[in-house]
Amino acid sequence: MDFKTSIYLFLIIVISLSSFTTVQANTTGTLPPPRKLTPEQAKVASANYQKYCALCHGENREGHANDHAPSLKSKSLFESGVPHAILRPMSYGRKGTAMGGYLDEVGGPMTLDETWDLTYWLFEQAGVERLKLSTNPVLGDIKLGEKIYQKECSQCHGIQGEGVTAPALGNQSALAHNTDEFIRHAIINGRQNTPMVAFKDKLSSEEINSITAFLRSKALGWKEERTILKALPAPEEYVINKDGKDPNFTLKDGMYVSSKDLYDAMKNKKRMVLLDTRVTSVWQTAHLEGSIPFPYYADLDETVKGIPFDVQIVAYCSCPRAAADYTIKKLRAKGYTRTAVLWEGIFGWMHLGLPVMRGDIEGVKD
């Protein structure tokens, strides 16, 4: 075999081998670990996690405790997403999903330092190395991507990417916050110990690139908007329609009131207290008229002051009931027996075409 033939043979072997190896993320090595938390910062971050996040993401960060909130311990998320794919949803939320924003600037309970510390605390808990992912767009055949998406992904992520049992991949805040390589990395590697399997052995790199390009094509150039914060209601405003009659609801399972019954009671000016049990930032964006922010993490002894025992209390959230159920159970234990939870949650209410009060917004400058 002469030199030329052996070079050809060598090339043929290399090319055929490379087409059989599995798809790899487009990484250029690893990033240095971020700043380490002091023991004091770690303690506060861990307590903040339990107070604010465990309700949906689970006591041990395993995810899926409520409303299909993703795992906050998977290797692939923390090697590809720190800081921004963690920090941004935590700070600003994912509009239209149960994930609200926790940063004080948007009306949430956490300071900027606390959101950064919690991001790094979650990273330290995950115990992985950060990969350096390219920020270039992933190119592919959008039509092909859509076809494979509908076949392989839509049963969990929804035909329109709206999320069924899995994150809403077509969500505009998610698309604004996540880079193409972050999305591709998740498809290639899956999310460990969750229903999201790795597709690296099931789909070719062309197919994975095409799905990524298809998901990116759903981004409408949406930008984070800032709500102009409203003053919170004073205790004397807690009871609505003070001179109205009692709504006399018939509760399903002794707990749940339907959107229709609640809306009728509001129109007929019945005496009630409406509790918005979500993170306070989302009360700022949209809430039921007359409701007061009463987040699931609030110190009840403080917040319940000013609410009489004899009034009908209705709590709601968006998950669609987890935070409201949790709060009402605590109120019942305190002797508030005239309590109920809105069955459909606020998104169900809005899907029925019922009205909400919306906050004013301003665009965020880059």
Ligand code: HEC
């Ligand atoms: C009321 C339930 C709920 C609470 C409480 C909650 N989350 Fe979420 N979170 C969700 C849901 C649901 C999603 C997925 C939304 C989607 O994209 O469809 C999510 C998504 C996320 C994501 C994006 C993860 C990914 O894989 O892209 C991060 C990060 C996150 N949450 C962090 C937090 C942190 C930190 C807290 C506490 C400060 C918190 N969440 C509190 C429900 C919640």
Ligand code: HEC
């Ligand atoms: C059996 C249900 C299921 C199928 C099928 C599925 N996924 Fe997922 N996917 C999930 C779940 C659940 C999560 C959240 C996992 C977690 O807890 O972190 C997820 C997470 C993701 C994420 C990460 C989102 C984020 O914000 O971090 C991406 C991207 C994704 N899936 C893309 C796809 C694509 C593309 C397909 C099809 C090729 C697909 N998935 C098929 C259930 C599924």
